[in-house]
Amino acid sequence: MSQLTTTSTTAMQRLPKRLSRLGELAGNLLWSWRPASRELFSRLDPELWQQTEHNPVRLLEETENLEAAAEDAGFVAAYHEAISDLDRYLNRRNTWTDYVYPEARDSGGVAYFSAEFGLHESVPIYSGGLGVLAGDHVKSASDLGFPLVGVGILYAQGYFRQRLDSSGRQSEVYEPFEPESRPLAPALDEFGRPVTVGVNLPGRELRLKVWRVEVGRVSVLLLDADIPENTPEDRELTSRLYGGDNRTRITQEIVLGIGGVRALKRVGLTPAVYHMNEGHAAFLAIERMRELVAVGRSFEQAQEEVRRSTVFTTHTPVPAGHDAFTGDLLWEFMTGWPEALGTDGHSFWLLGAKEGDDRFNMTYLAMNLSRNTNAVSEIHGDVSTEMLGRRITYITNGVHTWSWLSSEMFSLFNENSLGRAWREAPETPSAWSFVEELPPESVWRTHEAAKRKMIDFINDRLDLQAERSGGKRQALDPDALVIGFARRFATYKRATLLLSDPERLKAITRAADRPVQFLFAGKAHPADEPGKAFLRDLYSAPEETGIIVLEDYDMNIARYLVQGVDVWMNNPRRPLEASGTSGQKAALNGIPNFSVLDGWWPEAYNGKNGWAIGEEREFASEAEQDAEDVASLYEILENDLVPLFFSRDNSGVPGGWVDFMKESIMTVAPRFSTQRMVQDYIHKLYSPGLYARR
Structure with a gap:
């Protein structure tokens, strides 16, 4: 296929000579999974980068900072490194395919x-x-x-x-x-x-x-x-x-x-x-x-x-x-x-x-x-x-490792691993063995940093949501155990299962010194009235249940959630979840799964990398299945999950919880990488x- 610059003419005409290839960088989505390239665009105009929803073409069309950036030695050096990375990536001739299927290039x-x-x-x-x-x-x-x-x-x-x-x-x-x-x-x-x-x-x-x-x-x-x-x-x-x-x-x-x-x-x-x-x-x-x-x-x-x-x-x-x-x-x-x-x-x-x-x-x-x-x-x-x-x-x-791994976890892994195996071949289980030796405090502080970043972002979005709708003001508590649930609001995913016993739920979320919050996000199809009703039920739940509903779920919000919540929850009606990948993204970032044994989770769950809701069996009716699953859900929260999260050492580190985090990374990151999947x-x-x- 013939090649061409994929950035608008307006943006190209505005580029200073010293930054002449910025348009080429913007025109290839490689930047979306290269942290240094993303940082370059953010550095050019941080506020506009957010306003344009991380669209580098609009950024280059609208920013007033191009000339100043061209005179900034630090920015120019970072620009040249990003361009070199783009060239190295596109021109590389020793990829996995070159070694394993060299004939594929001409096929x-x-x-x-x-x-x-x-x-x-x-x-x-x-x-x-x-x-x-x-x-x-x-x-x-x-x-x-x-x-x-x-x-x-x-x-x-x-x-x-x-x-x-x-x-x-x-x-x-x-x-x-x-x-x-x-x-x-x-x-x-x-x-x-x-x-x-x-x-x-x-x-x-x-x-x-x-x-x-x-x-x-x-x-x-x-x-x-x-x-x-x-x-x-x-x-x-x-x-x-x-x-x-x-x-x-x-x-x-x-x-x-x-x-x-x-x-x-x-x-x-x-x-x-x-x-x-x-x-x-x-x-x-x-x-x-x-x-x-x-x-x-x-x-x-x-x-x-x-x-x-x-x-x-x-x-x-x-x-x-x-x-x-x-x-x-x-x-x-x-x-x-x-x-x-x-x-x-x-x-x-x-x-x-x-x-x-x-x-x-x-x-x-x-x-x-x-x-x-x-x-x-x-x-x-x-x-x-x-x-x-x-x-x-x-x-x-x-899941694509580099699109979903947080910058905080990337830095931790990079600083504590010998060699580049986990970066070059993330589908290889042995490449992740270094995670077992990571200091628990380092893992926990890294997660805390990603969680703080998520909370700041989500709370800003919740403030805007309340201003726009005139609805209730909600906020994530940085001291709470935050459980994420974000996906399409189809009824088989049973988003409202959690509300089956509101009084029992309140007892879980409002226990002294152990606050728990549930962050829900997702869209119902425009014609799916039952799915929309689930959204209303969750939004209307009493504040004491700890339920927060965030609007307009997209890939940007998804990154914050799978990198920053403490637990990822999924409770579809088994066996209607074909696979699901959001939990894989979370586990990659050390976030344990709390899920029904459906889709991909039965292939990953080992008792040490998360929790299984309910049983792998047939039920006489949907009502029986719902009753069994919600009872299991509450029991795990009460007896296992919440106590483990709040069991801290003198440094404030939940050592047992960190063991689950490490196991999540080591078991999920390689086996459930799209690099393995595409191979x-x-x-x-x-x-x-x-x-x-x-």
Whole structure:
């Protein structure tokens, strides 16, 4: 793919000669996981850096400090070091891939399709865990030097900003994306021209502009219908993530799957393997079949050829979560496609449905046209196998170490480890053995520093929230045990389970000299009224319960929470949590998990790195499960967790608690790194397609 500067013309024109490559630095999201580069932008204009939500392109467009920075010897020296780091990273030729899969560089690599990418808060085209996982997948592929390109959608209004009124009622605020002021740029073809592609909709063609985000060594292509070539109504089709009705949903999936394949071709890429991250991207398979039939393959040959070079990851453990369309809607949008594939309507229908089904299921389409289908944890693999009626393997999710490790913990590790093994190969368990020898007081003081930083940030946000809504004023207590719960507010995650016995809860949170607070954050889908009701119930809980609800959860808030709370709590209705990764981010920072044995936690829990809520068994009813789980939750808080946290030595250090912190890091950091996860994808799922291309 042709390269270009990914910073706006306005910003480029303002740069002093001595800082001429600042725009290049801003235009590659590598800075988002390089502490020195982030610090450089913050140093340039600390207040504006916060106001722009850590968007370096807007920072460079708006700051008045460029000339002064160019005369500051210290800033210029830091600038040159950041540029050198960027160059070293991009030009390195001794990566993991170079050693293990050297032939991958010339194979065409992997195209990774996802409806959302959580790359950074400055590119707000994500809603939650699926998108953040996709972003971490891309970053680790970059770190490993693996040839991968992401494909997604540029949502003109992103997901939404969440506002809570004085009663805790959620409202949604949508804001323009303004791509020109973000770290992305138009994708160009081989002649240096901006790329557009078209997809057919009923009675018309939809034109799509293609944008590119640089993420270290990896590019992500984003498709955008909000361009003058389209009607005002059609420009809205890619405006909101997970917005609109089924017509909007099928349109966005055509844009992602069919438009994405065409975009790759227009920028000159021919991937060896296509990876569908959820069924939203499954139409890519029929577009690839269409291309093969057009050059002489039969329907059956095209189907087999596509299957050999496609893999599919499912994240959804309940049937209702899989997109399915009625026949009327499907045929309205798929008119002419059976003929283009050299088959009839019935055979086309069976690509995404079983005989007799009345809906075309995107998960079936993805499975039927993939070599492999994988779930995202061991327990999710079992659930998916039973639900989908075929054996589903699994690759457990992980997190990108450098995006989620606090600067405080990074410094502690750096100062107390011999060599760079934990930095170069975080997926290696032995690389983290040094953590066991860390002085308990050093670990605790490091956590206290991250916690203070989080409390200052969260309390400022809570003050603004109260001023805006006229609601109650809340604040985190620096002396309290702070338990974090932050995720999408779907009802199966049971955010309100904690409120089952308010009087018992008050006794826990208000015990003398042992204050406990629960910090909740998360968005409910705009159409999810039960999820919104959970938010209201928590917001309205008595002050004595220690519950605080923070609005507008995003990646920025997530970093503060997973780096600064004392415990990470998760109590979904087992077995409905496919994987979950927020607890992995917390454990990486020495924050123990307090969780139901669902998703990834059964693979990590060992009795010394956190606490298990409830039991791994089937229940006669949801009511019985809730009663058993909440009883376990209260008992652990009362008898184990709270007493251990407040058991301090003469220096104020909770030695037993620090043992849990160390064990969390040593057991979770390597095994649940996306560096391990992406290597698993390469070894198990990508390599057959790469070798086939070769």
